[in-house]
Ligand code: TXA
């Protein structure tokens with residue numbers, strides 16, 4: 001691509017934004033779009049050349065498959081066959097929403113999309129503008145998170161511009177994404193189904209609809225089914241250090257150590273509001289709820305790099321509900 005990346009604020013002129021996006025996508029170009037979870041990097045899922053460009057600009061390993069975003073289950077059937085009953089139930093309950101279903105792929109789906117697997121991941125996002133765009137497009141858009149592979153997912157259009165300025169045609173700006181962590185990926189081609197990635201919908205919510213599911217966590221025999229978990233993820237340049245929940249003394253010790261060593265640091269906590277941690281420039285962020293914590297986590301990790309922090313001290317949260325997805329992202333951001 002030659003030229004600049006255009007950014008359109010979709011709130012101001014949705015119809016024009018959709019027309020411009022469709023024009024780029026139909027020519028095989030790349031368009032970053034908002035979803036309720038994080039921004040996605042869109043390309044026509046049936047256009048192998050366009051999809052290859054997505055892998056290239058992200059620096060993504062070819063063996064890590066992409067999610068196909070569609071507006072309806074009817075369109076999903078262009079990509080997937082024989083949706084099992086539990087998949088149907090989850091789709092009825094959570095689509096559109098922060099859920100991705102891994103299904104048996106149709107033979108016509110480009111191999112580059114599935115990373116050579118015989119399954120395909122399908123998601124209907126719950127973001128009004130993007131749903132409209134998908135309806136008008138009429139087919140599927142691949143949509144990996146719109147970040148360079150390995151760095152924190154984008155929750156603002158400015159994050160996408162930071163990573164891809166001059167490398168993609170268009171960014172559709174709808175402000176900060178609502179949920180802030182990615183969708184829950186569930187493989188329903190096996191029974192019991194397996195959660196391959198924790199995300200915006202909790203295991204409890206899923207089990208309340210289809211009964212017990214498994215979770216392909218570290219060391220789990222089904223982990224190989226989740227290619228994405230093999231790669232380094234979500235990491236800022238700054239070192240991420242996790243402090244156990246409620247360990248005020250430990251946090252104070254680490255803060256003192258940073259000061260002593262002249263390190264630039266920031267702190268993300270949810271239970272130490274009364275601690276009044278003094279950081280340079282007030283870089284201490286409190287989030288009372290898991291929802292707020294998830295919504296702001298990637299933004300803070302990116303901000304830490306913008307502000308040249310050496311260290312991000314993050315307080316762990318309880319691994320319940322959205323807390324499972326938060327801790328998954330924190331652990332992987334903290335991996336050496
Ligand atoms: O919330 C989201 O899901 C965002 C927004 C933009 O929709 N997208 C996203 O895409 O997070 P990405 O590519 O960053 O993560 C997709 C995950 C990866 O872990 C990938 O390995 C997994 O889904 N995945 C995709 N297709 C798969 C398949 N056929 N089998 C198993 N896992 C698959």
Ligand code: MG
Pocket residue numbers: 144145153
């Ligand atoms: Mg990603």
